[in-house]
Amino acid sequence: MKVRLIYPEGGKFPLRYRSRIAPLGLITVAAQFPRDWQVSFTDERLEPVDLEERVDLVLLSAMTYQAPRAYQIADWFRARGAKVILGGPHPSVLPREASFHADAVVVGEAEGTLPQMLRDLQNGSLQRVYRCPEKIDLTELPIPRRDLLRGKGYLPVDLIQATRGCPVNCEFCAVSATFGRGYRMRPPMEVLSEVRDLGPYLFFVDDNLLLKRSYTEKLLEGMLALQKKWVCLGSIRIGDDPGLLDLMAKSGCWLMYVDMGPWLSANFSARTPNLQQEERCYRNIQKIHEAGIEVIGSFAFGFDHDDPGVFERTVRFCQRARLDEVEFLILTPYPRTRLFERLEGEGRIIERDWAKYNTMNVVFRPRSMTPEQLLEGYRMAWREFYSHREPDHAPRIGELTLQPQL
Numbered sequence: 001m002k003v004r005l006i007y008p009e010g011g012k013f014p015l016r017y018r019s020r021i022a023p024l025g026l027i028t029v030a031a032q033f034p035r036d037w038q039v040s041f042t043d044e045r046l047e048p049v050d051l052e053e054r055v056d057l058v059l060l061s062a063m064t065y066q067a068p069r070a071y072q073i074a075d076w077f078r079a080r081g082a083k084v085i086l087g088g089p090h091p092s093v094l095p096r097e098a099s100f101h102a103d104a105v106v107v108g109e110a111e112g113t114l115p116q117m118l119r120d121l122q123n124g125s126l127q128r129v130y131r132c133p134e135k136i137d138l139t140e141l142p143i144p145r146r147d148l149l150r151g152k153g154y155l156p157v158d159l160i161q162a163t164r165g166c167p168v169n170c171e172f173c174a175v176s177a178t179f180g181r182g183y184r185m186r187p188p189m190e191v192l193s194e195v196r197d198l199g200p201y202l203f204f205v206d207d208n209l210l211l212k213r214s215y216t217e218k219l220l221e222g223m224l225a226l227q228k229k230w231v232c233l234g235s236i237r238i239g240d241d242p243g244l245l246d247l248m249a250k251s252g253c254w255l256m257y258v259d260m261g262p263w264l265s266a267n268f269s270a271r272t273p274n275l276q277q278e279e280r281c282y283r284n285i286q287k288i289h290e291a292g293i294e295v296i297g298s299f300a301f302g303f304d305h306d307d308p309g310v311f312e313r314t315v316r317f318c319q320r321a322r323l324d325e326v327e328f329l330i331l332t333p334y335p336r337t338r339l340f341e342r343l344e345g346e347g348r349i350i351e352r353d354w355a356k357y358n359t360m361n362v363v364f365r366p367r368s369m370t371p372e373q374l375l376e377g378y379r380m381a382w383r384e385f386y387s388h389r390e391p392d393h394a395p396r397i398g399e400l401t402l403q404p405q406l
């Protein structure tokens, strides 16, 4: 059986190097195929899809902004007789829509349904939708087929995942809809054993690796001996926990991606801003820096409290905090999130082309400014921050400097 896994193109994010970070989901799925199947992988962000290839099965994974392109590719291969399976965050929340373009749709985590689906495929009894009945246990997860990534030009960083899910359930976030509100953890020994076989630089893709202190501590104590350098996503509140911050630095954390969330911009826009809160955030960034860890700050614009002055105030904060890199996003209501449902109910969704749901377009009517002001302010923030940043003040992977290429 000849199988092609495809990660579709989905627009050019201003920090271009991000498209050179390998996706983890499809290569994890690849590990579940029978060994005698011929499985290969295309990342359309880095190489064209060979539309003339004769394959038996095409499997595509799509975030919302990739869905239109995934559907195009799916339709093309189906018209040529290949079976097509769609999965990933977008088909999981809108399986009916996806099923118009696929022979089968995987809803939720593929690890839970793939073996049955592959058996059905071989028996000629493929179902339209495969739903994982419950969130899967993360013990003995398949080890991703990283061999499929070789030679594609990815950054020299190995992606790994230790936990899934988030109990916080922020209104705008799709993580709870995708991975659930429970916080599930892989056994630390299994993560460490996978880490041991990886290269010197790692990226923990967990939405919040630091959520459960006792777990993180156990994992990082194991990392001490492995001498790896690693990146993670986490909360700015880590600055309030000097013990864990110290352990992060000692175990090799060199870069942290911090979602600044709506509370900071709410404070910027308030009539009587809580300066203590802003100072606390500023101080926590300093503490992370003092621990020797670089900080990437992520800021979304377009919350109901954001007025037209939010862009300038945010850039000023980023400059004062000397963030090593920032990303600015336009708030995007992904389907099935609480934010989407609310804006839909208020008649404020103005764009239904999923390709535009990529944090670079305004797809809803903001409350305290016009869509044009939101778009222009977002662009101004990128220009303003990066035109004043010193060129050597950028995150690095070893000798490699990650320049923004706006």
Ligand code: SF4
Pocket: 166, 167, 168, 169, 170, 173, 174, 175, 176, 207, 208, 259
């Ligand atoms: S934004 Fe972060 S904290 Fe909020 S639900 Fe998503 S992963 Fe959890």
